[in-house]
Amino acid sequence: MPGSHQLAFIDAVHRDHAEVEDRVRCNKAMGLRNLPSKTWNVNVGWVLAANLAADFDAWTRLLGLHDDAELARAEPQTLRYCLWHLPARLVCHARRRILKISATWPWTNAFLVCWQRLCALPAPT
Template sequence: MTVLDQALAQIPGSSSAKILIRLDGAGATHDLHEHMEKLTTTRRRVRFTTGWTITPTDETAIAELPEHAWEYSLKQDGDLHDDDHSGVAELTGLNRREGWLKGMRLIVRRVRPSGRHTENLTSLEKKTGWKYSIIATNITKLWGVAGSHQVQWIDALHRHHAVVEDRVRTNKAMGLHNLPAKSWTANRSWMLAANVAADLDAWLRLLALHDQDDLADAEPQTMRMRIYHQAGRLARHARVRHLRLDASWPWATTFTLAWNRLTCQPQTT
């Protein structure tokens, strides 16, 4: 709850009227759900989706679902999965677990289990041949968004949360894969430096390389090879410093473009 409040505090007031919070299964707690519900005020509407730990009660409810209750799931581009690969269904009201938010919806998703799931399948999953997961949400309908009440739409919305794994991978590449010291203080400093580096990398691509197809979403290793390790020489002439780049470097023009865009950014006040 503290981390969530600190994250929300960083959002500019002009963008805080409509908030969507997406969390994995660690977010499925009574206290956090109630806290997120209380964040809604007359000036701010907060909606959330979280993962959900499946219990035997949930599995009993899933087993009661008729086959016609299952819908094809959506891809991230909005198209339907056209094979017998996955499905979604409304589970709200069937599992009757007390003490949770009134009006909260539960949406169950099923997929064909992969090899890594084999050892962790429950009896129901082995029997049906499906791997199940559940989403908890307070979304009933988003104003102005057609179809936002449908289970397929909410399922696709929640699954897009997986993009955070890209940032986790980026931070690991920036130094968080291993901590260098046994000292808590030294590791805190290292972690801060690594996060600053990840932020700078993200802002560089957002502000200066957003229209460069091969760099807008580039991984840190690519950015290092093409931009950060750019060969150059800092020279002085007539009391003016000049950055001289190797003209044969394939990304010299891109580096120059990024440099000019960043230096033209307005000064922060």
């Protein structure tokens, strides 16, 4: 391949590989590190669920948290603490569901902005 021995090309290949390794590390943090059973079918379901969680995490970062530097690059455990384990209650009133988020939670605004961005996406066709 022409130009493959130049420093810029080698650096670009290294950066791409580092990004892949980072996603693999995040997928392991999402549950791929430990398979729960000795049976094949249970582990297949576990891997599928862990990969769905990793995809959900990656798309949420890309589409909902792209301008929040702290959360867009956060580790999965940090994102789980800040956004997914939200101190809130889901209440029903007048045939509507309302999410009541604690006013003292420091990441309330980040969650709301992310939620609004994800809800504003067009439906897949």
